[in-house]
Amino acid sequence: MAPMKVFGSAPFTNVARVLVCLEEIGAEYDLVDIDFHVKQHKAPEQLARNPFGQVPAFQDGDLLLFQSRAISRYVLRKYKTEEVNLLREGNLEESALVDVWLDVEALQFDPVMHSVFYQHRVVPVLGGTTDAKMVEVSIGKLKKVLDVYEAQLSKHRYLAGDLVSLADLSHFPETHYFMEMPHAAVFDSYPRVKAWLEDLMSRPAVKKVVKMMGQETH
Numbered sequence: 001m002a003p004m005k006v007f008g009s010a011p012f013t014n015v016a017r018v019l020v021c022l023e024e025i026g027a028e029y030d031l032v033d034i035d036f037h038v039k040q041h042k043a044p045e046q047l048a049r050n051p052f053g054q055v056p057a058f059q060d061g062d063l064l065l066f067q068s069r070a071i072s073r074y075v076l077r078k079y080k081t082e083e084v085n086l087l088r089e090g091n092l093e094e095s096a097l098v099d100v101w102l103d104v105e106a107l108q109f110d111p112v113m114h115s116v117f118y119q120h121r122v123v124p125v126l127g128g129t130t131d132a133k134m135v136e137v138s139i140g141k142l143k144k145v146l147d148v149y150e151a152q153l154s155k156h157r158y159l160a161g162d163l164v165s166l167a168d169l170s171h172f173p174e175t176h177y178f179m180e181m182p183h184a185a186v187f188d189s190y191p192r193v194k195a196w197l198e199d200l201m202s203r204p205a206v207k208k209v210v211k212m213m214g215q216e217t218h
């Protein structure tokens with residue numbers, strides 16, 4: 001059977017999320033570039049894979065998927081082993097906790113991180129000026145999320161318990177970019193969060209994807 005295909009490129013945070021799962025499980029896959037400069041993400045072939053005209057899209061045989069967290073869950077379920085079980089499948093309580101913290105990442109963490117990223121990295125490229133007020137509001141919201149994380153990580157090594165899960169890994173792409181931006185020092189007030197991030201960033205799969213993220217234009 002042909003290897004799984006990921007449509008998109010590594011510098012896009014939602015693509016990087018899927019890639020880190022594929023790297024964690026050691027799966028064979030092809031990464032198919034979608035060229036934003038020529039609006040390939042809005043071309044009929046890509047719209048057939050992802051009706052929102054976004055990346056990533058994903059193909060495994062006849063199965064087409066979009067939404068990075070759904071794709072991540074699919075590959076982690078398909079290739080789950082005793083050693084690599086990043087959804088805690090097979091344990092009702094543990095897998096429910098992974099779902100909780102993955103929702104927190106998607107609904108609380110990612111929007112504020114993305115807002116800061118957009119203001120600092122995208123607005124200037126589009127010829128605009130970073131909206132300092134909007135950044136300040138987002139940083140305020142981020143601190144509230146990090147207060148919760150600091151408390152959780154004082155009880156457990158990882159967000160969903162003492163074993164690493166997709167809920168942790170899903171944070172790395174936005175955080176990787178945030179750490180290069182002016183507000184990175186916000187994390188200094190959260191020692192447990194910082195230690196957790198260092199732990200995640202030291203994983204071979206994360207290191208490999210970080211390298212891939214730096215190799216192409218975002």
Ligand code: GSH
Nearest residue numbers: 012013014053054055056067068069
């Ligand atoms: N919730 C989606 C996911 O998790 O896959 C978000 C996908 C998304 O926003 N992708 C961005 C994109 O394709 C790149 S990271 N943007 C182009 C557009 O929206 O036109």
